[in-house]
Amino acid sequence: MAVLIDLVLLSMLAITALRVIFLKDLFAVVMLFGIYSLLSALIFVNLDAVDVAFTEAAVGAGISTVLMLSTLALTGRTEKENKRSSVLPLLVVIATGAALIYGTLDMPPFGAADNPIHQHVAPRYIEESPKEVGLPNLVTSVLASYRGFDTFGETVVVFSAMVGVLSLLGAARRRENSDDAAVIVAGFKGHKVLRVVAKLIIPLIILFALYVQFHGDFGPGGGFQAGVIAAAAFILYALVFSLSHAMQVVSPKFLQLLASLGVLLYASVGIYSMLKGGHFLDYNKLAADPLVGQHFGILIIELGVGIAVFAVMLSIFYAFAHQVERSTIK
């Protein structure tokens, strides 16, 4: 049954991708891309990657769709007719694709338990991590403990992406008398249903984000997903009740501080474990009992990741939305 679901979903994914190529209306392209992300999230669930599915659903169908739509608001929604011949790109793609298909024939068969990938480190993670880290969710153990360096690097990359976006677009600033602008931009202001529904679900989304954050050790979830979900709640608020209202709740300056705080919180765990006589990010040294130390370490660095991702996502959204607002006033 799982195989059948896999076949159907993957075919739907392929059809969606094909449609994206030929559509000229970029608004439809972005919407299709949201569907594409949601379909891939379903496939990830079917392939046992629940944590990944969680992230893809929140990021692909949520944040990146919003960012692409705000870019379209600034650059126009239709693609111009392409006069260039598409024969050469097509030839290149077919040749590369054929070579890759030939390459896949050497791959081990899908799903076999004795594939090389399952022989090296995975057995150790599955067998030893209950004794070494003691968390039921192996993905969290590997992410936060075994590969803590890697995750730290990725948090820094996300942080530097925020620095990049803010230096390209300029940081959004809160204005005092921006009621006129707010009315223009918040097209949803007259929609009573949207406003009431948004008011009802925003607290629930934030509550869910906190659950995902702190339950990530035991079930699917963790800092990355929680940060994105919490940012989505504030983005919804900004879309329905106008940007300036959202900025009154969480100001852009505060978000920049928060993003640095998240990264520093992560780094400080590493420094602290060094002061305790261990290596960088060696959680065993955080408490007398190594397992308790692991729990503390993972809890704090996941919190750092959650705070950093939340702040980065929301300030990137602020930067884009601020540009859209400026261009509508002019």
Added chain:
Amino acid sequence: MSYVLDYYNYWVVVFLMMAGFYTVISANNLVKKIVGLNIFQTSVFMLYITMGKVSDGTAPILAEGVTQYSNPLPHVLILTAIVVGVATTAVGLSLIVRIKRAYGTVEENEFENKDDAI
């Protein structure tokens, strides 16, 4: 039939990768190029997760009575890659916004000869 089932996932991954690649090299519009890049990226995610799957395995969350788990390592790599991916996409989109402001267009063939405009 089992031969097709063994490789179907990989073939779809290659198809998606090529669909994304084609969009990147043939589209004129920069926003569409970014969408193409994202499709390419998702196909790589799909490749990793496909490799991590074990038939009759379950999600890698320890539970009683379960003996076969799927490989958690690709999940970790891809989970963080998705978040990093959206952050880098945002940088790309903000570059597009700046290009629009400097050249007045986001169609690749229209700003080729406009280097003096800035």
